[in-house]
Amino acid sequence: MTADWLTFQSFQRSQEVLKAINTLSVHLKLMLNGIADEERSQAAKQSVETLRAFLDEIEAAACQADRTEPALMLGVDPRFQQLVHDYLAARRRRRFRSRLFTDSIGDVKMLLNSNARSDQRALVECLAELRVLVEEHMHEDVSQVLGAI
Amino acid sequence: MRTILRESNLDLLNEVERLISALTATPVMPELAAYHKHIVRACTEIGEQIRRNLRDLELGRDDVLPDILSDTQRLAHDLRLYNRRLASPVLRGLESDRLSLRVIGWLHAAHKKTAEIPAAISTEEFSIWPAPPYPVVYFLPASTQQGLLYQPLLFHEFGHLLYACHEPEMHSLVQDLQMRIAELLEPLARRNDVHAQAEAQQRATIVSAWYNWIQELFCDAVGLTIGGPAFIHAFDRYLRIGSRTDYHCPPDELRLCRHPVTWLRARLLARRARELGYEAIADAMERRWATIAATLGVEEDYYGFYEDEFLPVIWQTLDDMLMEAEPYRCTQRDLGEEEWTSDSTPVHLLNRAWRRFRSNPDEYSTWEHQSIMTFCATPWKCTA
Numbered sequence: 419m420t421a422d423w424l425t426f427q428s429f430q431r432s433q434e435v436l437k438a439i440n441t442l443s444v445h446l447k448l449m450l451n452g453i454a455d456e457e458r459s460q461a462a463k464q465s466v467e468t469l470r471a472f473l474d475e476i477e478a479a480a481c482q483a484d485r486t487e488p489a490l491m492l493g494v495d496p497r498f499q500q501l502v503h504d505y506l507a508a509r510r511r512r513r514f515r516s517r518l519f520t521d522s523i524g525d526v527k528m529l530l531n532s533n534a535r536s537d538q539r540a541l542v543e544c545l546a547e548l549r550v551l552v553e554e555h556m557h558e559d560v561s562q563v564l565g566a567i
Numbered sequence: 568m569r570t571i572l573r574e575s576n577l578d579l580l581n582e583v584e585r586l587i588s589a590l591t592a593t594p595v596m597p598e599l600a601a602y603h604k605h606i607v608r609a610c611t612e613i614g615e616q617i618r619r620n621l622r623d624l625e626l627g628r629d630d631v632l633p634d635i636l637s638d639t640q641r642l643a644h645d646l647r648l649y650n651r652r653l654a655s656p657v658l659r660g661l662e663s664d665r666l667s668l669r670v671i672g673w674l675h676a677a678h679k680k681t682a683e684i685p686a687a688i689s690t691e692e693f694s695i696w697p698a699p700p701y702p703v704v705y706f707l708p709a710s711t712q713q714g715l716l717y718q719p720l721l722f723h724e725f726g727h728l729l730y731a732c733h734e735p736e737m738h739s740l741v742q743d744l745q746m747r748i749a750e751l752l753e754p755l756a757r758r759n760d761v762h763a764q765a766e767a768q769q770r771a772t773i774v775s776a777w778y779n780w781i782q783e784l785f786c787d788a789v790g791l792t793i794g795g796p797a798f799i800h801a802f803d804r805y806l807r808i809g810s811r812t813d814y815h816c817p818p819d820e821l822r823l824c825r826h827p828v829t830w831l832r833a834r835l836l837a838r839r840a841r842e843l844g845y846e847a848i849a850d851a852m853e854r855r856w857a858t859i860a861a862t863l864g865v866e867e868d869y870y871g872f873y874e875d876e877f878l879p880v881i882w883q884t885l886d887d888m889l890m891e892a893e894p895y896r897c898t899q900r901d902l903g904e905e906e907w908t909s910d911s912t913p914v915h916l917l918n919r920a921w922r923r924f925r926s927n928p929d930e931y932s933t934w935e936h937q938s939i940m941t942f943c944a945t946p947w948k949c950t951a
Binding site: 422423424426427429430431433436437439440443444447448451453457458486487488489490491492493494495496499546549553560563564565 | 619623626628630631633634635637638640641644645647648651652694695696697698701706727731738739741742743745746749767768771774775778779825
């Protein structure tokens, strides 16, 4: 009896989040350039909800980690804990410059529903850097689920 | 970059269309029909998303190229997943898969949260990929697919799916458990030196380990609740002869273990079995594990990862998790002496199998062969 379930669930979550990031990012960029992109508008709304739930989870886990020394995240699966550690480390090291890594997550969640063009531009920057974080994180899961060629 | 992405997306489209052709050309047994439909639909959706990438490329905008690159990589991962792992249960189409597929089909149909989730089987060590919206795959070793005796271990794997289906509530229960264990580990007096920091780190490691450990113990409890004595026998026979680390795990290894030490699992399984009235079976199992441990020269020690004082809170958490998940409960009829008939459950058949095997091992093989034929010959209706 192995514990592949954990890896596979982590893989699934990353894939879902990447789909949401990419869908919303393209949609926002097209909108910002005056292209209606109606074909993707429903999927973009769904992506907003997916990302809001994902950011909620990161925020809750990061909040727990901040409260304890050494950092403890209770009721959080170990792969997601690793992602939160990566996020917090990236913030500490000032690795990224978007508001996701300089402001609070709550502020970024506000951007998700904003119609202001400046907010949408800021959100596009956040999505690009969140994508880097998720893609790096899922590398281990991809190797285990799909193997290497 | 646009040219590279266009080529890559066209390659993926070609691959997914080939895969869909292979899937639709393959004869599918009724037990796999829902799974087959699910993966064909999923592959068709992958194709649609690839076409959307190609349309986005036609827009000629450079600013979306990083998004399309990431999405192409994501779709390539999904396609590889279906190509390598999720399509093979359909493409291999083994007649011998029917037995496990019927057990799993009944299992899913017996619970309102899983009734609509399609599943298949593949060959590996016992495990599961429980991550809807992907279809669920149960893995079990090739030889165990051919017989009845180890099918009950699928009930443990089903526990992981139940956990996933009740994730928010389960996470909350696990969080409470970890908090209580953290409190129990808290020292009476605090120092402020390097040694104290190391101890605090060790306590955090123990508390973290219980995220996975309680889920495995929950899955054992689910297996027992569904399968009754058949699960205990399957667990005992399959796991007791594993390795030294199933009885004793060094501290440095323990921190990396995603499962509790198997001997601890056996002890807690025996405890729950006694609660359910299977005292004799539980006692016999514990004696066997103790005998093997003694032969290995192993003494029970979990190096603080488990202490008897954790037990009340662990037990309460498991009870709460079972109440939340509501798995099928093995009935008196499932334990009856009469032969399996089509209006009975697979749990009845698997308990019959273990009784026959234990009482008359020499004739078991003939009986099992006939029983599997009868079980698989009944009209397939995927309802509990």
